[in-house]
Amino acid sequence: MPRYKLTLEYDGTAFVGWQRQNNGFSVQQALEEAAGRLCQRPIAVHAAGRTDSGVHALGQVAHADLPRDLPGDKVRDALNAHLRPLPVAVLSAEEVPPSFHARFSAVERRYLYRISNRRAPLALDLDRAWWVPGALDAEAMAEAARVLLGRHDFSTFRAAECQAASPLRTLDELSVGRLGEDIHVVARARSFLHHQVRNMVGTLRRVGEGKWTAADLRRALEARDRSAGGQTAPACGLYLTGVGY
Amino acid sequence: MPRYKLTLEYDGTAFVGWQRQNNGFSVQQALEEAAGRLCQRPIAVHAAGRTDSGVHALGQVAHADLPRDLPGDKVRDALNAHLRPLPVAVLSAEEVPPSFHARFSAVERRYLYRISNRRAPLALDLDRAWWVPGALDAEAMAEAARVLLGRHDFSTFRAAECQAASPLRTLDELSVGRLGEDIHVVARARSFLHHQVRNMVGTLRRVGEGKWTAADLRRALEARDRSAGGQTAPACGLYLTGVGY
Numbered sequence: 205m206p207r208y209k210l211t212l213e214y215d216g217t218a219f220v221g222w223q224r225q226n227n228g229f230s231v232q233q234a235l236e237e238a239a240g241r242l243c244q245r246p247i248a249v250h251a252a253g254r255t256d257s258g259v260h261a262l263g264q265v266a267h268a269d270l271p272r273d274l275p276g277d278k279v280r281d282a283l284n285a286h287l288r289p290l291p292v293a294v295l296s297a298e299e300v301p302p303s304f305h306a307r308f309s310a311v312e313r314r315y316l317y318r319i320s321n322r323r324a325p326l327a328l329d330l331d332r333a334w335w336v337p338g339a340l341d342a343e344a345m346a347e348a349a350r351v352l353l354g355r356h357d358f359s360t361f362r363a364a365e366c367q368a369a370s371p372l373r374t375l376d377e378l379s380v381g382r383l384g385e386d387i388h389v390v391a392r393a394r395s396f397l398h399h400q401v402r403n404m405v406g407t408l409r410r411v412g413e414g415k416w417t418a419a420d421l422r423r424a425l426e427a428r429d430r431s432a433g434g435q436t437a438p439a440c441g442l443y444l445t446g447v448g449y
Numbered sequence: 450m451p452r453y454k455l456t457l458e459y460d461g462t463a464f465v466g467w468q469r470q471n472n473g474f475s476v477q478q479a480l481e482e483a484a485g486r487l488c489q490r491p492i493a494v495h496a497a498g499r500t501d502s503g504v505h506a507l508g509q510v511a512h513a514d515l516p517r518d519l520p521g522d523k524v525r526d527a528l529n530a531h532l533r534p535l536p537v538a539v540l541s542a543e544e545v546p547p548s549f550h551a552r553f554s555a556v557e558r559r560y561l562y563r564i565s566n567r568r569a570p571l572a573l574d575l576d577r578a579w580w581v582p583g584a585l586d587a588e589a590m591a592e593a594a595r596v597l598l599g600r601h602d603f604s605t606f607r608a609a610e611c612q613a614a615s616p617l618r619t620l621d622e623l624s625v626g627r628l629g630e631d632i633h634v635v636a637r638a639r640s641f642l643h644h645q646v647r648n649m650v651g652t653l654r655r656v657g658e659g660k661w662t663a664a665d666l667r668r669a670l671e672a673r674d675r676s677a678g679g680q681t682a683p684a685c686g687l688y689l690t691g692v693g694y
Binding site for chain 2: 213214215260262277280281284287288291292293294295296323324325326327328330332
């Protein structure tokens with residue numbers, strides 16, 4: 205059975221997250237059901253990362269073994285036809301060697317976190333960005349973010365329910381920039397702890413508000429204690445933008 | 450009673466359009482109810498243009514006379530508090546002279562039409578752009594669009610239910626550009642006929658697909674007959690971006 209690599213876009217608002225749950229409809233279930241209808245048998249779909257409920261994807265990667273040898277473009281179009289009208293789209297499908305595994309072959313995950321920093325509430329970007337009405341200093345956030353670069357024990361930014369064996373991670377990029385009313389935080393690493401990006405963004409907010417300096421952020425990191433960090437930024441601002449192999 | 454000019458953003462998906470209707474909830478009703486709760490009496494709100502159901506606004510302008518003399522920023526924040534959780538936001542509110550009228554003082558309307566020209570269906574931009582999967586030549590569309598510039602009888606692009614006294618309009622801008630997968634059409638005029646922008650975009654699609662030349666578009670314009678034009682592009686791609694006074 206040929207293996208296909210699928211690149212996915214989805215609006216996380218409508219789902220309980222990537223992974224199948226008993227309490228609602230997941231992106232995984234949507235894709236497995238679409239593939240099942242295409243192939244007339246149960247199909248398992250594995251993703252690079254388990255995005256939480258409300259988290260969006262512009263470039264999630266998954267793989268599936270299909271019992272039909274179809275050109276990638278046919279697989280993409282057929283899955284999209286079976287996914288309608290759900291807000292999940294297969295951007296591309298390509299045949300890959302059986303050694304490829306969406307999760308275990310991945311060497312880099314890339315995320316974008318969108319903050320909308322304006323006085324008025326969000327209308328068109330409701331559920332698509334974190335609304336922070338008070339003024340944020342994006343340059344101060346960008347400068348402080350450098351404290352978190354490199355290899356550290358990220359326990360301060362780790363959710364209590366995180367199942368990773370170790371709190372050590374290597375953060376390769378954490379850049380902050382302003383685009384008009386939007387502040388974009390780009391994070392890149394081989395892998396992240398559960399809620400790590402959202403906890404880093406929630407903590408950087410304190411720096412943006414002028415309540416914390418970069419030195420405060422360093423002390424929080426070194427405390428290796430979740431209670432030393434800032435709030436968990438909401439899921440709606442987070443986008444999985446790509447996975448590197 | 451001071452008059453306030455309100456600049457509005459909204460997601461048109463949730464509404465039957467700007468104007469109050471018997472068959473659903475309108476943006477006008479949302480704002481009038483929010484203003485009514487703020488002022489404890491019925492308030493009328495008038496807009497520059499009556500956007501259709503599903504049409505979005507990034508810069509709709511409206512005015513209202515309020516029986517309380519409040520700073521503009523207070524009016525903005527209080528209306529936004531009363532609008533929650535609807536996808537309508539007051540971006541700014543400022544006191545204007547009583548001679549100001551959102552509709553009759555307007556000398557320019559600006560619209561953006563977003564086409565998403567890619568093979569995969571839309572997930573994050575569902576209801577926010579027109580999905581056209583077949584390849585479009587944006588340069589050919591841009592070149593042909595110049596045919597429509599200036600003062601013409603736009604009957605070919607006018608909805609049957611249009612209530613304007615004359616089909617003559619002066620189109621000051623109709624530019625087409627590609628940004629990756631997106632094709633943006635920007636239209637600017639003192640005023641537009643009903644469905645004029647959507648009918649022009651639907652007709653330009655024929656040019657983008659290579660089915661029509663600029664000369665075909667000119668013949669369609671000169672026919673002054675709706676049946677000579679192309680389809681009406683869907684509401685979800687249209688954004689009222691601004692109003693000039």
